[in-house]
Amino acid sequence: MPIPPPKDAKRVHSGPLADIYQWKQKMFDDSTRIFECYIRADTVGVLAFFDEQTLLMTKQTQPGRGSAELFYDPPGGMVDKGELPEHAGARELLEETGYEAGQMKEWSKSTFDGMVRFEEFVYLAKDLKKTDKKNPESAGEKIEIIKMPWRTAVELSLHQKMRRRDIMLAILAMEFDPKQKAHLQNFLHA
Numbered sequence: 001m002p003i004p005p006p007k008d009a010k011r012v013h014s015g016p017l018a019d020i021y022q023w024k025q026k027m028f029d030d031s032t033r034i035f036e037c038y039i040r041a042d043t044v045g046v047l048a049f050f051d052e053q054t055l056l057m058t059k060q061t062q063p064g065r066g067s068a069e070l071f072y073d074p075p076g077g078m079v080d081k082g083e084l085p086e087h088a089g090a091r092e093l094l095e096e097t098g099y100e101a102g103q104m105k106e107w108s109k110s111t112f113d114g115m116v117r118f119e120e121f122v123y124l125a126k127d128l129k130k131t132d133k134k135n136p137e138s139a140g141e142k143i144e145i146i147k148m149p150w151r152t153a154v155e156l157s158l159h160q161k162m163r164r165r166d167i168m169l170a171i172l173a174m175e176f177d178p179k180q181k182a183h184l185q186n187f188l189h190a
Contacts, residue, residue: 002117040118044089045076045167048125052188057148071163089123097145102127120166124187
């Protein structure tokens with residue numbers, strides 16, 4: 001859980017996706033400065049495997065992002081208030097792709113405690129099953145489901161061609177770190 005703002009912090013903005021707080025912070029030289037932080041919803045990303053060498057990925061564009069360019073991303077999104085991250089991962093996988101996972105496992109969690117405060121979760125998923133469930137938000141998003149070869153995911157990560165850095169780092173760790181690679185293999189073959 002990210003560090004909350006100090007008790008004397010004043011909320012200067014409250015929005016549907018984030019809150020901004022400001023406070024006077026005593027510095028090491030006894031001077032004070034105005035600090036602020038932006039507390040936003042946690043996020044999840046799901047690296048879903050069809051098999052050992054094939055990932056379920058999305059190629060998408062979203063309105064309001066300043067660019068109409070397509071980007072690669074795993075299924076994922078925000079954790080709703082009161083929702084557990086693993087439930088958010090399963091929900092986002094289903095909403096964005098129509099797939100359910102027979103097994104999911106947390107791979108990593110990164111906590112951001114700076115000016116922007118939130119947690120990022122990466123989950124692994126396997127034993128995928130296609131459902132006929134439709135994304136209730138699909139009219140507002142352009143999402144194409146693709147089966148991406150593992151080597152392509154590694155190359156895209158090496159060249160920073162995916163949207164989420166936590167996903168790219170996870171893929172690179174799974175490919176190049178022997179312990180992480182063994183951890184992935186244990187999950188895929190269990």
